[in-house]
Amino acid sequence: MITMMFQRAREVFILLFLAVFSKAVSIKSNYQRASPMPSSDGSASYCLSWRLAVEANNVRAWPMVPTQCMRHIESYMLGGQYDHDLDLIKDQILSYVNETVLNGDGMDAWILDVDDTCISNIFYYKGKRYGCDPYDPTGFKAWAIKGGCPAIPSVLAMFNKLVEKGFQVFLITGRDEETLGKATVGNLHNQGFVGYERLILRNATYKGKSAVIYKSEIRKQIEGEGYRIWGNVGDQWSDLQGDCLGIRTFKLPNPMYFVP
Numbered sequence: 001m002i003t004m005m006f007q008r009a010r011e012v013f014i015l016l017f018l019a020v021f022s023k024a025v026s027i028k029s030n031y032q033r034a035s036p037m038p039s040s041d042g043s044a045s046y047c048l049s050w051r052l053a054v055e056a057n058n059v060r061a062w063p064m065v066p067t068q069c070m071r072h073i074e075s076y077m078l079g080g081q082y083d084h085d086l087d088l089i090k091d092q093i094l095s096y097v098n099e100t101v102l103n104g105d106g107m108d109a110w111i112l113d114v115d116d117t118c119i120s121n122i123f124y125y126k127g128k129r130y131g132c133d134p135y136d137p138t139g140f141k142a143w144a145i146k147g148g149c150p151a152i153p154s155v156l157a158m159f160n161k162l163v164e165k166g167f168q169v170f171l172i173t174g175r176d177e178e179t180l181g182k183a184t185v186g187n188l189h190n191q192g193f194v195g196y197e198r199l200i201l202r203n204a205t206y207k208g209k210s211a212v213i214y215k216s217e218i219r220k221q222i223e224g225e226g227y228r229i230w231g232n233v234g235d236q237w238s239d240l241q242g243d244c245l246g247i248r249t250f251k252l253p254n255p256m257y258f259v260p
């Protein structure tokens with residue numbers, strides 16, 4: 001009887017505790033919901049969230065940057081943070097490279113994308129409101145054919161270290177070989193990308209194929225030739241998905257456009 005009473009008292013005590021505890025939790029969450037955001041600009045935190053979701057590949061196949069985020073993207077790209085982000089990734093890549101022991105048989109390969117990996121299209125996209133305007137293939141071609149894309153400095157430094165260490169660097173781009181081949185070769189050269197093994201552009205065989213399919217097939221051919229792919233760097237997830245990806249992949253930031 002005493003044991004039963006004791007058990008009953010214990011149950012009541014637990015129920016009481018749970019009731020008080022859950023009330024405290026709900027008061028706290030009501031309070032949090034009611035209190036205003038510290039930021040005076042609601043879109044700033046939205047745009048940060050959007051950009052993070054884009055980089056993490058949680059938002060996909062987005063056709064344009066949300067209009068309210070134009071200034072956010074502009075200040076990210078030109079205000080220094082983009083360069084800091086690239087620098088940190090470059091350091092990660094170089095510390096990985098430092099750990100690798102190459103076979104030294106000339107078959108140690110590295111893959112780099114071209115647009116917004118080796119060379120930058122920021123100045124073109126500035127005229128497209130940093131990606132708030134719809135994709136314009138004719139406009140892009142007219143820009144690319146001028147061969148005036150500047151090198152991305154931290155990627156150029158990384159490229160030079162890769163070549164120096166003895167990697168065979170393959171540049172794989174979705175640019176059309178027939179119309180942009182010459183301009184792209186010239187642009188890479190005038191920006192200091194010298195000493196790569198091969199530049200591969202999209203030819204008639206891959207016309208209309210997605211970047212994932214096209215780039216996978218190219219990497220498969222490279223591995224088929226006997227190369228070992230140690231690393232693969234690109235600004236699009238489609239550079240880093242599919243087959244024969246390499247031992248490590250590195251995603252560079254690009255909040256201005258999405259290539260499927």
Ligand SMILES: *[C@@H]1O[C@H](CO)[C@@H](O)[C@H](O)[C@H]1NC(C)=O
Pocket residue numbers: 094095098099
């Ligand atoms: C490269 O690796 C060596 C040892 O393998 C280490 O002592 C050195 O600090 C590393 N350098 C960088 C830049 O990570």
Ligand SMILES: *[C@@H]1O[C@H](CO)[C@@H](O)[C@H](O)[C@H]1NC(C)=O
Pocket residue numbers: 203204205221
């Ligand atoms: C396109 O390039 C691939 C890979 O380099 C090659 O196998 C194929 O024959 C080329 N196609 C044309 C039409 O040149």
Ligand SMILES: [Mg+2]
Pocket residue numbers: 113114115116117234235236
């Ligand atoms: Mg790219």
